[in-house]
Amino acid sequence: MAKRIDVSGLTAYYGSHKAIEDISMTVEPRSVTAFIGPSGCGKSTFLRTLNRMHEVTPGGRVEGKVLLDDEDLYGAGIDPVSVRREVGMVFQRPNPFPTMSIFDNVAAGLRLNGKYKKSELNDIVEKSLKGANLWNEVKDRLNKPGSGLSGGQQQRLCIARAIAVEPDVLLMDEPCSALDPISTLAIEDLIGELKERFTIVIVTHNMQQAARVSDRTAFFNLAAVGQPGRLIEIDDTERIFSNPSVQATEDYISGRFG
Amino acid sequence: MSHAVLTDKRPSTLRGARLPKWSPWAIAAGSIAVAVGIGLAAGLDSRVQWGLIAAIVFVLGTYVIAARVEGGRQAKDRVATSLVWVAFLLAVIPLVSLVWTTISRGMKVLDPYFLTHSMGLVADAEPGGGIYHAILGSLEQVGLATVIAAPIGVLTAIYLVEYGRGRLAKAVTFFVDVMTGIPSIVAGLFILSLMLIFEMQPFGFAGSLALAILMMPVVVRSTEEMLKLVPNELREASLALGVPKWRTILKVVLPTSIGGITTGIMLAIARIAGETAPVLLLVWGNSLINANPFEGAQASLPLYIYQQYANSAGAGAAYDRAWAASLTLIAFVMILNLVARGIARWKAPKTGR
Ligand SMILES: Nc1ncnc2c1ncn2[C@@H]1O[C@H](COP(=O)(O)OP(=O)(O)OP(=O)(O)O)[C@@H](O)[C@H]1O
Numbered sequence: 130m131a132k133r134i135d136v137s138g139l140t141a142y143y144g145s146h147k148a149i150e151d152i153s154m155t156v157e158p159r160s161v162t163a164f165i166g167p168s169g170c171g172k173s174t175f176l177r178t179l180n181r182m183h184e185v186t187p188g189g190r191v192e193g194k195v196l197l198d199d200e201d202l203y204g205a206g207i208d209p210v211s212v213r214r215e216v217g218m219v220f221q222r223p224n225p226f227p228t229m230s231i232f233d234n235v236a237a238g239l240r241l242n243g244k245y246k247k248s249e250l251n252d253i254v255e256k257s258l259k260g261a262n263l264w265n266e267v268k269d270r271l272n273k274p275g276s277g278l279s280g281g282q283q284q285r286l287c288i289a290r291a292i293a294v295e296p297d298v299l300l301m302d303e304p305c306s307a308l309d310p311i312s313t314l315a316i317e318d319l320i321g322e323l324k325e326r327f328t329i330v331i332v333t334h335n336m337q338q339a340a341r342v343s344d345r346t347a348f349f350n351l352a353a354v355g356q357p358g359r360l361i362e363i364d365d366t367e368r369i370f371s372n373p374s375v376q377a378t379e380d381y382i383s384g385r386f387g
Numbered sequence: 388m389s390h391a392v393l394t395d396k397r398p399s400t401l402r403g404a405r406l407p408k409w410s411p412w413a414i415a416a417g418s419i420a421v422a423v424g425i426g427l428a429a430g431l432d433s434r435v436q437w438g439l440i441a442a443i444v445f446v447l448g449t450y451v452i453a454a455r456v457e458g459g460r461q462a463k464d465r466v467a468t469s470l471v472w473v474a475f476l477l478a479v480i481p482l483v484s485l486v487w488t489t490i491s492r493g494m495k496v497l498d499p500y501f502l503t504h505s506m507g508l509v510a511d512a513e514p515g516g517g518i519y520h521a522i523l524g525s526l527e528q529v530g531l532a533t534v535i536a537a538p539i540g541v542l543t544a545i546y547l548v549e550y551g552r553g554r555l556a557k558a559v560t561f562f563v564d565v566m567t568g569i570p571s572i573v574a575g576l577f578i579l580s581l582m583l584i585f586e587m588q589p590f591g592f593a594g595s596l597a598l599a600i601l602m603m604p605v606v607v608r609s610t611e612e613m614l615k616l617v618p619n620e621l622r623e624a625s626l627a628l629g630v631p632k633w634r635t636i637l638k639v640v641l642p643t644s645i646g647g648i649t650t651g652i653m654l655a656i657a658r659i660a661g662e663t664a665p666v667l668l669l670v671w672g673n674s675l676i677n678a679n680p681f682e683g684a685q686a687s688l689p690l691y692i693y694q695q696y697a698n699s700a701g702a703g704a705a706y707d708r709a710w711a712a713s714l715t716l717i718a719f720v721m722i723l724n725l726v727a728r729g730i731a732r733w734k735a736p737k738t739g740r
Pocket residue numbers: 143146148166167168169170171172173174175186
């Protein structure tokens with residue numbers, strides 16, 4: 130069940146350092162939105178505010194609103210743990226749990242939340258691994274440790290782990306930056322399939338990737354070093370890559386930057 | 388072939404003269420010979436002096452020869468290596484000598500009878516008797532101390548690493564540091580003062596409390612280090628799946644570090660198993676079997692060793708028993724260490740395919 134994200138006036142701090150300022154945007158359900166922008170402009174920070182992972186960092190603070198289908202994630206009485214069950218996340222570096230087997234890694238979200246029926250677990254794990262295009266490669270060694278897979282396989286394992294808990298939104302922070310072109314392609318295909326079911330937000334430094342996988346693209350930038358990052362514009366991917374309305378976007382995309 | 392032709396044409400800048408592989412051994416043998424020569428000539432009768440001379444000659448000789456043949460940088464490298472070797476030997480020699488002495492003297496009376504009988508009414512000068520009561524006392528006191536100190540220590544470490552921010556955490560860290568430095572006799576006196584307030588007689592559990600005070604900071608420190616080694620990414624991965632923090636700690640952080648934590652606890656146990664002072668103050672010692680740690684004086688291995696030795700006047704049956712008990716204590720600590728290693732290896736995060 131994909132959900133819409135509506136962000137308004139979002140500002141995030143690390144202690145006294147303001148990392149991003151006054152960001153507003155809408156992310157449509159069942160679509161892929163790509164975040165692009167130079168290093169340090171706050172893409173990861175913004176992404177982490179969308180499932181309340183930002184406050185896990187010591188000193189992390191957020192102002193503003195993030196509506197998930199009309200419910201403010203930062204409203205009073207909202208449990209960050211429940212938020213993270215609905216908004217899943219895949220990290221830049223694959224991080225399977227080293228003490229768990231492949232099967233246990235995928236089942237981790239359900240098991241650790243204590244909400245599953247034993248009979249369903251096998252089916253969910255198989256479905257998730259198939260969803261992450263990993264089933265065929267690991268079906269014979271589900272009981273082997275997850276850290277014994279290749280980097281690309283580990284990343285797909287992490288995606289399987291994230292989709293096993295059936296979130297409404299899937300956040301991906303540079304999911305392909307450590308992968309070879311073939312694994313990258315596999316994950317891009319996967320994103321195309323996953324958007325039928327989830328709302329997907331992906332951070333990427335790869336322009337072609339943004340152009341290939343996303344429906345909408347948001348460009349972030351910072352005015353100067355030490356200044357907070359801002360959203361410059363968000364538009365249909367086609368428009369951003371052919372005819373953006375802001376000059377800075379065009380400069381960044383065409384490589385004439387800084 | 389072309390390689391050979393190339394190298395023949397120009398002298399390689401990557402290759403220089405090297406001492407042969409066996410040269411360190413040759414230099415070592417040479418320096419020992421020199422040391423023996425000097426020792427005999429100067430009439431030094433202490434073998435320790437001979438050894439020190441050999442060590443110095445070895446380091447200097449290595450430097451001079453290597454500097455001649457290989458040049459300055461390699462010479463420094465070799466001197467560093469030889470210093471490490473000398474330090475290693477200096478550390479190992481006393482250890483080996485200690486283990487050897489203990490085994491050779493301890494084996495005399497160490498037999499199943501010795502392990503399964505108490506002293507009873509055997510007099511100090513008489514042969515016979517055993518250490519069953521002391522083993523029992525040690526196991527109970529150390530076991531109870533571990534039951535108290537390990538959970539508190541691990542929980543404190545979890546608090547410090549996973550939750551601790553600000554003043555309270557700083558204060559706890561400070562007190563743990565202070566506790567690390569408490570001499571064992573002071574921990575014993577602390578419990579003794581409590582016992583005197585409540586007019587209690589010596590009993591095993593009082594010793595356990597003092598041992599727990601000594602054990603706790605060691606457990607906190609080692610567990611803290613192990614928890615810090617768990618990558619933050621794993622915590623974030625778990626939190627991002629919507630797992631509450633306490634479950635993340637229980638199901639992800641602790642399993643990842645459990646091997647190291649157990650090793651730390653085992654080493655802490657090994658440390659308190661040899662404590663004598665608080666046991667002497669609080670448990671008093673007993674030559675009869677007392678299986679109840681909550682009432683009446685008990686024996687313990689280190690205390691037994693001390694008392695037997697103190698009453699032996701340097702020879703005789705009590706003296707042999709002291710060594711045999713020492714051997715038992717060392718074996719106990721060794722077994723704990725081996726168990727710790729086994730657990731660490733068994734529980735270590737699995738890699739490989
Ligand atoms: N844990 C942290 N503590 C303090 N400051 C941080 C922390 N993480 C990031 N920042 C700061 O926040 C700003 C935004 O960082 P962020 O990681 O969001 O950038 P990014 O756009 O994801 O960059 P990249 O493309 O290199 O991943 C940077 O100025 C960075 O120095």
